[in-house]
Amino acid sequence: MDTQAKRRLAGILKLLILIALIVVGNLFTRGVLEGMEVSIRPSNEPMLHRIIVTSMIAYVFLMAIPFVPGVEIGLALMMLLGPKIVPLVYGCTLVSLCLGFMVGRFLPEAMISRFLMDLHLFRAGRFIERLQGLDSQQRLSLMLEKSPRRLVPLLLRHRFLTLMVVINFPGNMIIGGGGGLAMVAGISRLFSIPQFILSIAVAISPLPILLLLFGDMVGGWPV
Template structure:
């Protein structure tokens, strides 16, 4: 086999890997869009008389779909949860709260436990070199040194706030209006997991506390608190 034919075969294999991974990304994005459309259509059914007769099954379907979509980056999941609360009020508040905790926990755990080496390989194949370098730096840095490395990258005034109160910062970011620009709740928790700066049990506790106020307020005081 000549060197030129070997280079061609290598390039063809690389192109195949890139094409297959792009296809997976496009399929996931398309499925997310279908999921959002499906969920919004189901939410619209809450106002119909027919839905009132099958409310329990419909609500469970919506909650499962909501939890899955909330785990995806750049999906306005919190806004969907607020819409459900506005339509269904106090009776839906416990289920919305549970689905919110489950969705955000799923996103965090995926980021926390996904093999970084495989993710780095995906990023390199898709020419996301800056992301690949960032993940490589996380993988190469011992857990005990990652917080100091983060402090060195942040501006002097921001480093103590973010590093010393990082769980508080994470909780505030989840509730930040318009956080879809930062990736939404799912994207923020995914990034938190990928950073490997948070312990799972404390991150889950942060999610539990940070997402409680709105559903609890609706459950106790009704939908007027959303206005």
């Protein structure tokens, strides 16, 4: 087997590992949601506490994985326990998205480029190579220069607003979900860590605020 064939095989194996991680993440999410189907009674309060702790830990890690609907765990917890759990879910959501961002931020670009090249995505791999060593402004200039459509430069120039919108956009799972979007933001190096944290903290706040203000008006919620 020649070197090129070995690299392609290595790329396919890496892709299969990534797909397996996504599949396992989805299955684990289903399992956590099924484990939360319990009745709230004084007699099972210790078990409920264990479920909450386990679910929140799983939520942080699962939501950080691209294409895994971990957000469903947070929504299920809020529906199960009502407004009193909202601050904890909000905090865990912020931690999870920051985790995804930091993974992308510190993922070596050479590794990303090599992975794309191994899959014969040469154009994308070479573009990532060109980004190595550039600061955020240089990266932005290069991306604007290479953007093929008018809409893309607009989204890049208003990237903070774009991130805040897509992170809340229904159906964003098809483009990676919250974890995937956070990871891409980290890989792009167009957001500083404080800028990302502030943007995400604001972006994910509307629903928790609404639930804190009006959640006790929803029938069936414990308050």
